[in-house]
Amino acid sequence: MEKTWNNKAWFMVLPVLLLVAFSAVIPLMTVVNYSVQDTFGNNVFFWNGSDWFTEILESERFWLSMVRNLIFSFIILAIEVPLGIFIALNMPKKGWGVPVCLVLMALPLLIPWNVVGTIWQVFGRIDIGLLGYTLSALGFDYNYVNDPTDAWVTVILMDVWHWTSLVVLLCYAGLVSIPDAYYQAAKIDGASRWAIFRYIQLPKMNRVLLIAVLLRFMDSFMIYTEPFVVTGGGPGNSTTFLSIDLVKIAIGQFDLGPAAAMSIIYFLIILLLSWVFYTVMTNVDAER
């Protein structure tokens, strides 16, 4: 039997192809193009091979940003995940408190990144900010503009304030899906509060927690706007994370080659980490 070829089908996928091409593939290829060439302006390019990559990978500056970024991600995960679980466990399960809590929790998530940055930038100022002024008035030596530790504390506090809600909402969704019979059975089995958490609630939150950790890790690893607005990466380079550094190189110094090489390395790292997370998550699924 002869096969019928209907080439019209290709037209159906064309819109998607175009969309992906313009939104992802073409920009990425432009970056690849920059990363292997050098230019002195006037649109004249010279082949440069892997020099930019070598330069980036050998630069201390890149690795310092990377380490700062990893430490930042680790700290906010260590705070937001346990805190999120704790808040979710203590949220009401029924009654008028539920909508109130949900709206309160959703509020920080609805605020645009740069506004969050601005809020905390003002909040922390020692001359007019509520937090900064109060702390200095109480005699604390707090100044996020001069002191690296204070800058870190401010940026971390800001991220916890902004994103813990996400963990809370995900955990809460996992918790309310547990049927009452589980708690009743646990009572009958004489389970302690800890045992209920460990053997009923935590296993049920397992999947949403993995999603929460993945989302929060990726977001914090790519964080740009909020610390940029608050500290601009300073004082010195103390809060310069990878994406801030990247923008400094690309726009600040206009070193397009190194910036492009760094983008690609950055991209590959995120791709690798996503793959690791994905594998872990699907393995957990397979185990079920």
Place this chain on the structure above:
Amino acid sequence: MARIDVNHVRHSYLPNPQKDADFALREVHHTFEDGGAYALLGPSGCGKTTLLNIISGLLHPSHGELLFNGKDVTNLSTQERNIAQVFQFPVIYDTMTVYDNLAFPLRNRGVPEADVDRKVRETLEMIDLASWAKKKARGLTADQKQKISLGRGLVRSDVNAILFDEPLTVIDPHMKWVLRSQLKQLHRRFGYTMVYVTHDQTEALTFADQVVVMYDGGIVQIGTPAELFERPRHTFVGYFIGSPGMNVMPVAIEGKTATIGSQRIELPGAPRTAAGNSGAIELGIRPEYVRLGRDGMAVKVSKVEDLGRHKVVRASLEGREIAAVIGEDESVPAEPKVLFDPAGINIYADSWRVEMGA
């Protein structure tokens, strides 16, 4: 094991119950004997799960008290009452192995590990899951999971009663039989006091020695399956048990005769209806006792349902719907008439059965 006395227990889910209708459980006063197998049977919303949860201590009754072996346990927690309960949907601890699931209630009570091991192995044998001990519990089938829920109760040797809340709802039909007979076996071997809530009459009648039929927040009849079938105390029991349910029709009574329209039916005795009883008098007869043939009262047959083992004939007698059961190889005569077997006739006043004198 324990004898359970439910003393004038009433329960309402409302904070301030006033009328009778506010109560999910109007008033239950009953004793579950030590080692008995009871079924609480009734339609959804009749209060049977409420009663079960009051016995297990998951609910505190609004009024009344609960005794285990004569000791008041009304204010004791679920854990202190030491009962086991199997829920409608299997509750298992996903992350634990089958073995650890069974060990969980013992470990929570601080039982030494050597005793835990011995008890768990015994229980695994009892529920026939010994070869699954090391498996993760979440990989099991629904009936195996339900057995684990049961096993977590059996593992405590001193458990006062085992309560079942429609435990076979999610089990495949062919496994229902297997599980139910295993339950019966466990009951015979170890003599647990078992209370089994269900809305499935087959389940109730095959499982229990005593069936407690509940309706609208109260107990309407307690009896053996045979009693419920032959002598329903309330028309509801007649409707609810049996398939099809009992035929109930309004009649007028005079001495030993009942009249429906122009038809007269001789009764085995004179019903002792209370003097001045103004309520409706009804005659109830199960389709199994309605004889279809060439003698008796003329009926109009509207439909014959062939159920394989027998046929159900739907007909109308004096304008009232009535069902009769005939054998698989019998057929409906050309001019069908029905006779009521006197042994199957019950008379109801205000929906409650009245005795008949000689």
